Amino acid sequence: MLGQQVVVDAGLIRIRTDSISGTTGVSLAPAVRYVHNGVTLAGTGTYAGFGTRGWSGEGVLTGSYIFPLGGRIRAEVSGLASATTSAFGPATQALRAGARIYRQSNTGGSWIGTDVERSTTGLSSGALGVYSVTVGGWRQLGPALVVLSMTPTSATDGSRFVDGLASARVAFRPFAVQLGAALRTWMAPRLSGTEAAIAGNVTVPLESGLALVAGGGAYLADVAQGLPSGRFLTLALRIGSGLAPAPRPPRAGLTGAPLPRAPATVSIGVTPEGLRQITVRAPDATSVEVKGDFTDWEAVPLLADGHGNWNGKFPLAVGVHRLNVRVDGGIWGAPSGLPAERDEFGVTSGVLVVE
């Protein structure tokens, strides 16, 4: 995977926390991301100004290296540095290091890992250490990438809790929707009790390099940095490179109703003479014909082998070919077993790749 992304979100924000009543301001959030050969480097910044009521800013730098361990197992080491500064209170800093092992399956995967974080809040209480173990998994379900995780966490001030997190990223072209929910169960010092938060955003591409982003919801407190929970609403214009491309017009043959198929399955083999033998499986047929760019698009009858197979030998060159099949004088269509597309003439054709 190789890519880079530079975007800036600029827009409006409304926020409310335990210590700040609802207030509206402007926000500016640049972000850069670079991915190359398993290395991901990212930086984000956020500034929010609330006029005479104050301002806040945050910067986060992350780095990650992911590499194969063999088979479907991969390992990741990562680091994070962040800082906040604000007119509402003291600055905070945090450093975090983590390691994860991933196991990938055909439709998703799982991971187990650990994180160590050290933070300072600018208060006299000194640095706080936070340790966590996380287990989780992800799965591609249709257009959605669903991620679930559970993270038991303890801190040097005696805090212990478990975060259960769920998120989903769904692409409903042209929209991209991201939803997340968190459930925190306190073990100590509160001994019991839960907190929950849910948030989401939707991205609407306007044209190349421009998108509208709307978000809202709630987030839990950051125990490590001593940051409060809160609720927010944002509406921003996203400007930058590497954004999801504007939606392409639907391609004929790939959307809507299934394409018509000839009631037969096709396969291809090589004859001793070096020709290609096209075999159509149609046990109940009384006649089968084929036409394509290897017959000058003239119908050629196939020969029955008495076992439900219909064969023909053709001098097919290596490459991409197009063909249609007709059974018992019916409609010409793409046989099963081959990709099909609606061609320029409004008819379904099979695409045959000869290796």
Place this chain on the structure above:
Amino acid sequence: MRSALQRIYLAVGATALGITLQAGGLAAQDQRLARLDAATRAGVTVVIDSLRAGGLPTEPLIQKALEGASKGASADRIVMAVRALGRDLGLVHALLGPSATEAELVAGAAAVRGGVAGSDIAALARLQAGRGLLVPLSVLAELVARGVPVDSAAAAVTRVAQRGGGNADFNTLERGIEHDIEAGIPAGAAASVRAGVQGPPIGVPGAVNRGLRGRPARPVGRP
């Protein structure tokens, strides 16, 4: 070194020049075109002869015209289809250079028709320099025809090329994706997983921990 865009302009210019010089119609000599009516044959002949003048193969255009006639298409539709194919062949020829074979051009044009960007084909050509492009381009065209999103298909094939994969690796990729699709896995996910493009959702755990992007900067103060 000429950019791809400049070469495309040259190819288009050569095509226009060919239209002027070859209006006499060498293609009219191909007896197979007698299956077309006179109006269709005239339109197709101009396109075919112009591509021949530009040094491009004409057999794919003849086959496209015959396909249209076989399917009962109108003269306008056949000529449009032949022109479109000629344009795609010219684009791919400009991207791959004069050493490209007819089969490579046909496979590349099929990929372009499926929505693959010229830049992806050019990148693939650079990665496959000296190793042949026919199989990767054919696999790319087939993946797109199978409904794999263009970006995913291009990324999957490019990933194999980046690994230095041979023809067997491209064919294995295609068969694996075909198997996954038949098993019900969405085409895009199948391509990503098979090519190792998707991998673990890098940064997702951290992103969830830090809250979704779009969240504001966190005001400070003890919770």
